[in-house]
Amino acid sequence: MAVYNARMGVQTFYDDLVGHAQNMAIYPDEFTIRETFLDGIPAEMHCALICNNNLSPEVNTVTEFLAYAIRYEEPAQTATHYDQRSSHRATGQRQPVK
Numbered sequence: 592m593a594v595y596n597a598r599m600g601v602q603t604f605y606d607d608l609v610g611h612a613q614n615m616a617i618y619p620d621e622f623t624i625r626e627t628f629l630d631g632i633p634a635e636m637h638c639a640l641i642c643n644n645n646l647s648p649e650v651n652t653v654t655e656f657l658a659y660a661i662r663y664e665e666p667a668q669t670a671t672h673y674d675q676r677s678s679h680r681a682t683g684q685r686q687p688v689k
Contacts, residue, residue, distance in 0.1 A: 608628060
């Protein structure tokens with residue numbers, strides 16, 4: 592079963608979800624994949640996609656939801672990255688450049 596992990600991101604969650612679907616004897620329909628995706632992402636992200644981006648499970652595809660979810664995650668991931676760098680600088684630790 593695919594499980595969302597904030598550190599790994601929504602793309603990894605989607606890839607795992609599709610990977611599991613491909614291993615099923617009968618590949619699930621688009622609606623089932625979309626509903627499983629929406630049920631698996633955090634509630635705040637789910638609400639933002641529907642409320643702020645006007646996406647609808649009845650109209651939009653799972654790949655459209657994925658694209659907006661990636662955009663939703665990017666600012667938080669960037670902030671986390673720089674927060675971690677700042678905390679390492681404050682303690683005198685150096686973080687390797689990746």
